[in-house]
């Protein structure tokens with residue numbers, strides 16, 4: 001069966017001792033995806049769809065376990081019968097029981113709500129996964145502290161601005177979120193704030209409770225016929241738009257990346273940032289907090305708004321310059337604001353913004369409905385369990401999502417790509433290091449039909465892992481390549497055989513401008529060249545430099561370059577036989593009769609030094625190299 005090493009943070013990979021090689025297996029498992037948009041519109045957390053995926057997992061010796069780790073207590077058999085510790089999951093913020101139940105089925109669970117940053121730092125290294133909401137900062141320090149064990153961070157909600165994604169990626173730690181289950185709750189909260197702000201509900205409520213009956217003070221404004229600008233027309237923004245239209249508002253939106261057809265379908269006009277804020281009576285914020293949106297609402301943008309505009313923010317406090325908002329409120333430019341989120345949470349007790357009489361506030365309650373919290377908890381628990389099993393996560397934030405169908409078709413090529421990388425790096429000699437790597441895919445498929453990110457990641461894994469202690473997976477492959485100065489380019493060569501049902505005919509790995517310890521692997525163009533194909537579902541090496549060979553990529557490999565003459569196979573075979581080394585495959589390729597030839601010999605066992613020296617001592621053999629797969 002075709003196998004592959006882990007694509008995702010694998011159970012024990014980083015704890016694998018140098019030189020110890022993992023046993024591999026591919027298995028199938030299921031992955032839950034959120035159901036289609038139509039269903040999600042009503043109950044995004046309720047309906048789910050089961051899809052099949054291929055799991056490319058890694059099985060190796062269990063990680064050393066910290067003395068007081070919960071994983072010491074529980075072990076269970078894996079699919080291969082081996083006893084393995086149950087993964088340990090730390091839940092750092094309140095998660096609904098429905099999600100905890102899903103986690104308990106699979107993992108040893110610790111719920112430690114309200115930890116200080118120092119407590120989290122001290123604890124995190126004992127866990128395979130950490131689950132947070134918006135109140136926990138998963139900093140570089142936390143991820144560094146978890147290195148070696150922490151493989152998954154689950155954000156039970158949408159915004160991942162509290163997780164240092166770059167640091168997670170560098171550590172090969174997968175970040176997953178729960179992007180759909182709280183959409184409706186956030187949208188409903190936005191509408192609640194919009195309506196209560198317009199009618200001064202919270203101020204009037206506070207006044208009446210203080211014994212003041214002030215009917216004329218709290219005259220509000222109507223919503224019907226007013227223009228609402230939605231800033232960020234994503235999941236929450238579009239749900240707010242639908243609801244606002246139901247209230248008779250005219251809805252416009254600004255979102256540089258929103259598809260126009262989605263806006264058209266809801267009857268929303270997409271406009272520029274400046275036009276949106278200039279035309280609006282109400283502005284509702286629904287964009288993520290990222291570098292380009294930080295303090296995007298500032299003195300300058302407030303100055304472009306209508307005098308008396310009203311602002312609602314259930315996105316992130318950091319998209320507003322809060323000092324500028326206080327100034328705009330004081331001047332009357334902004335008549336009112338309704339805020340669920342703040343730059344610093346909780347905001348300081350003496351915050352001018354929070355205490356402003358024209359501001360309505362809630363303590364980050366957008367996602368806090370019973371229904372949303374249940375949905376989010378289940379969504380994140382399933383994502384974390386899937387990721388811990390080595391499945392590709394549908395809600396991965398820092399790894400490319402590879403659809404299940406694509407993955408199952410590519411599985412043998414994934415293995416081939418890694419093996420070619422692994423062989424190629426072992427052929428490199430000298431101190432210069434690898435600079436340029438070209439991966440050439442011969443395929444009948446068009447660029448839109450063949451996603452090669454996975455293959456590129458596996459070539460990188462093959463190139464990097466044998467020569468470093470870096471653990472490479474789909475999460476950190478591109479980062480790792482960049483860090484090591486590896487420039488990986490890809491090229492497709494059209495293969496137009498009508499019978500080509502396979503996604504790829506061949507994969508070629510070319511290392512340019514590099515010395516080789518095996519001159520036979522150098523092509524006419526001066527590159528180390530290895531090419532492989534899938535035959536009967538198994539990776540085969542089919543080209544070494546200019547020589548065509550055909551050897552199954554299982555076990556280990558000896559490459560010999562010799563003068564093409566009779567009796568060579570017998571001589572080498574004899575030596576290996578005498579030393580009890582089993583040959584699994586053998587193939588000879590040559591340029592011309594009587595000239596140079598290459599022998600590729602697959603061996604089950606690793607021959608000892610003496611055996612290899614004997615082979616090297618055969619007079620016609622000009623060079624040889626032993627390569628581990």
Ligand SMILES: NC(=O)C1=CN([C@@H]2O[C@H](COP(=O)(O)OP(=O)(O)OC[C@H]3O[C@@H](n4cnc5c(N)ncnc54)[C@H](O)[C@@H]3O)[C@@H](O)[C@H]2O)C=CC1
Nearest residue numbers: 159186232233234235236255257286287288314315366367
């Ligand atoms: N208050 C709360 O409890 C909750 C807050 N949220 C927050 O609401 C926001 C939206 O969440 P979703 O709709 O689920 O996310 P989403 O990813 O579906 O939508 C965000 C939209 O913002 C757009 N965007 C990005 N840069 C932009 C820019 N410069 N200008 C305008 N639009 C831009 C994106 O194209 C995307 O369409 C996030 O910040 C999230 O963290 C979400 C749920 C609950």
Ligand SMILES: O=C(O)C(=O)COP(=O)(O)O
Nearest residue numbers: 133134135157158159367
């Ligand atoms: O999902 C989001 O982005 C939210 O802001 C919800 O945050 P919470 O999980 O309630 O801390």
